[in-house]
Amino acid sequence: MKVIKKGLLYLSAIALAVIIMITVNFASKFQLKPQEVYKVYLDGKAIGNIDDKQELEDYINEEQKDLKDKYDVSKVYIPSGVDIQKCTTYEKDVLTAKQVHNIIKEEKPFTVKGYKVTIKPNTEGEDKIVINVLDKEMFDNAIKSVVEAFVDGDDITNFENDTQPEIKDTGSIIEDIYIDQDITIKESYISTDEQIFTDEKTLTKYLLFGEIKEDQYYTVQEGDTIESIAYDHKLATEEFLVVNPEFTSANNLLSVGQQVKVGLINPVVDVVVESHNVIDQESKYKTVTEEDNTLNYGVEKVVQEGQDGVDRLTTKMKVVNGETTNVVIVSSETITPSVDKIVKVGTKIVGGGSGIPAITSGDWVWPTISPYYVSSYFGYRWGKVHEAIDIAGSGEGSPIFAAGAGTVVTARWNGGSLGNYVVINHNNGYYTIYAHMHSLTVTQGQTVQKGQQVGTMGHTGFATGTHLHFGLYRNGMPYRDGIPTDPLILYR
């Protein structure tokens, strides 16, 4: 009984407290005597009362002046829909002019006249990028600077003025330079709450690096070269030159204590250069094995040394942000023919036994037909290792060969980056991988001979153009415990 009574007492105490609170609230909002105030409305909605109209107007003017200075514009637009009316009210609360000014600013920011630049991505699923600028010309200039990061200034001028020198023996003619995104520029009122680019340098940096962050610098030490600094910061040498346009070649001299940029770029736009080129490309010699029944079984005899030749290729190339994404070999002529290496392999069985296959030569064969073009080498690409060479130009559907004899340990489709790919274990510590193939002609577990076709060239998986991604690994499987190795060492 006593307990219940005590409980009731608590309940009534809470009820009383609620009543008092409500009363206090009423009392604080209104007063008995009316007063003269200025009621401030934003889009017809009252946002507060102030004593001094002039003070609020001063705040607004001052804000306008600050923004005019900040953006160097002649006009800053105050939020539309602000209305100040004198009235008599019983409301007690009066805000300061500053408080009301802040409410207005928060609800509806001040605006300046400028341009909204919309960059539509060319990959589906990616968000469009909207950039605010005050000056159209400034944006044009920033785009020009981005292009100049990838294309030599003289080359651009010659392309624009149609004064490119003709190709005598080898060389390049630019056929087109463009940005691969749909960019629209629309005049509009821009909220001063949003980021507005006002200088070309900052905008160029954003377009090139994808974000505005502090530059990453490195101080040159004794013995450094452009190549070694680039490598230490996971950049290809050409990429270092993109980030540091003041250098024109990897052979430029550095001085100890000099600061160089080592940041990675992530361009917001794609600078595309399409070109017509005449290039001399080394053609690897073939090794021809001939059986010889006068030589003892297993004995090899080189009767002619191989010699690499030179093919002169006429190509059409597409380079996006400095990376070759497409190569078409239009024609090719042989400047110096390659000379086959001829190896005689003995088949004479001494003392019986037969049916044992001949031992093949230890040389490796090139995995594509000729002519071809190596469009990307082994090494760093913007912070990641490209663990292979890319061979292009032989065409979609052209045959791909096993670089050496071995066992097919993988022959499958990979929906991610590799597409149709094959891995061969050469049973000597080396593994080779052949990726982005159009089709496969071998199956897992199969034994292959050196030079045997394993598939056809394609662009499956993550490949921007038709090419073979050809990788070499030591002491283990690719992308597992194998050590990525430059495949070109096989042909030296």
Ligand SMILES: [Zn+2]
């Ligand atoms: Zn590749």
